[in-house]
Amino acid sequence: MTKPLDGIRIIDFTHVQADPACTQLLAWYGADVIKVERPGAGDVTRSQLRDIPGADALYFTMLNGNKRSLTLDTKTQEGKEVLGKMIKTSDMMVENFGPGVLDRMGFSWARIQELNPKMIMASVKGFSDGHSYEDLKVYENVAQCAGDAASTTGFWDGPPTVSAAALGDSNTGMHLAIGILTALMQRQKTGKGQKVSYSMQDAVLNLCRVKLRDQQRLDKIGYLEKYPQYPQYPHGTFSDVVPRGGNASGGGQPGWMLKCKGWETDPNAYIYFTIQGHAWKPITKALGKPEWATDPAYMTAEARQDKIFDIFATIEEWLKDKTKYEAVDILRKFDIPCAPVLSMKELAASPDLRKSGSIVEVDHKVRGKYLTIGSPIKFSDLEIEVGQSPVLGEHTDEVLADLGYSADDIAKLHTAKAV
Numbered sequence: 001m002t003k004p005l006d007g008i009r010i011i012d013f014t015h016v017q018a019d020p021a022c023t024q025l026l027a028w029y030g031a032d033v034i035k036v037e038r039p040g041a042g043d044v045t046r047s048q049l050r051d052i053p054g055a056d057a058l059y060f061t062m063l064n065g066n067k068r069s070l071t072l073d074t075k076t077q078e079g080k081e082v083l084g085k086m087i088k089t090s091d092m093m094v095e096n097f098g099p100g101v102l103d104r105m106g107f108s109w110a111r112i113q114e115l116n117p118k119m120i121m122a123s124v125k126g127f128s129d130g131h132s133y134e135d136l137k138v139y140e141n142v143a144q145c146a147g148d149a150a151s152t153t154g155f156w157d158g159p160p161t162v163s164a165a166a167l168g169d170s171n172t173g174m175h176l177a178i179g180i181l182t183a184l185m186q187r188q189k190t191g192k193g194q195k196v197s198y199s200m201q202d203a204v205l206n207l208c209r210v211k212l213r214d215q216q217r218l219d220k221i222g223y224l225e226k227y228p229q230y231p232q233y234p235h236g237t238f239s240d241v242v243p244r245g246g247n248a249s250g251g252g253q254p255g256w257m258l259k260c261k262g263w264e265t266d267p268n269a270y271i272y273f274t275i276q277g278h279a280w281k282p283i284t285k286a287l288g289k290p291e292w293a294t295d296p297a298y299m300t301a302e303a304r305q306d307k308i309f310d311i312f313a314t315i316e317e318w319l320k321d322k323t324k325y326e327a328v329d330i331l332r333k334f335d336i337p338c339a340p341v342l343s344m345k346e347l348a349a350s351p352d353l354r355k356s357g358s359i360v361e362v363d364h365k366v367r368g369k370y371l372t373i374g375s376p377i378k379f380s381d382l383e384i385e386v387g388q389s390p391v392l393g394e395h396t397d398e399v400l401a402d403l404g405y406s407a408d409d410i411a412k413l414h415t416a417k418a419v
């Protein structure tokens, strides 16, 4: 089957999570992604958090499927020559080294353009070019702090809290793929490549848009009515910054995390319940409180505002003898937006996710079978085959031969320890 990105060759100068997630996606969609790694070591995630001695760690295998691996020491003269040749014959380079690393290697953006004016160069850093923190090295949680997620996540009486979701890492990679494909479209029109830059701070910030909405509302009116700190609630008052809202969405529909049967022993025996304005009548029916539907003290969202936590307490009382699954099975009949809190154990075993290809089992030549997360985007005319990740240097000789190196030349590169 032909794939949308067949024929696109990508120099994958990526490591850890942000950019590997991006290039893995592009590899699933057909690009020839050549992971360039330091001989003898490779991407640090190959050996971080190993669960099988001698086998690449899941951290690596789950982010580098469908790629080829070339070992290349780009600090040697021979290595630089190979990289130069690759740049001339590739469509894209994707990198997330620390600030200044590529320049020190001798491959500044200006140099790359000289070698190949059609090159699309995608670059992730912690902060954007020219930012006063541009020299900082950044990992996931640093980005969550820099992009607002931490300041607005958690409970009002606790510290700023980071999310388990990779808002700074994989999220940046997913956004980067949009930038790369946009540059590719533009190149088809102009014939020219360009640099696509993306910072992890911006990637997190881009997901915190509604918090900027709330900051501006707070500046203007002094309170945020859908937050648990709203004056009528017993949780405190507003300062001049958007507070941590616990499990409130802070949006138009109030919601909360509610205990279900078994919560005392099962950390995930909860559902998230949303009180959607126009679903109030069905909610009162589902709860066996039909009188609330016509009671002026409960009928409107405004009237409910100061008793929202009493309402949640009533719903919890109703949930007491129901598992999270039973509760959702009842509530779905009333069209109420809600869901059980699903653990990773439950998700990994979910027949729905296996069927949709969102959780995939991969057979790896060294580690055997393992689970990974497949393409979150589904296409009507593209079948995605999630493949294994390469072992370190698996395709070195093959890639060098593709570049026109003879068997003799390749042997010399090995002797010089350039590959």
Ligand SMILES: CC(C)(COP(=O)(O)OP(=O)(O)OC[C@H]1O[C@@H](n2cnc3c(N)ncnc32)[C@H](O)[C@@H]1OP(=O)(O)O)[C@@H](O)C(=O)NCCC(=O)NCCS
Pocket: 015, 016, 017, 018, 019, 036, 037, 038, 039, 072, 073, 074, 075, 096, 097, 098, 099, 100, 101, 104, 105, 124, 125, 126, 136, 137, 138, 139, 140, 168, 169, 200
């Ligand atoms: C992730 C990060 C903190 C890791 O930092 P680090 O482990 O110190 O690694 P760096 O990227 O700075 O690179 C270290 C060195 O490896 C060298 N190196 C990498 N690949 C090489 C290769 N194939 N051959 C020779 N040297 C290589 C680099 O040239 C660099 O050397 P230098 O510092 O002497 O110039 C940093 O890369 C970073 O901030 N990246 C941008 C943001 C990011 O993507 N964060 C992670 C998100 S998951």
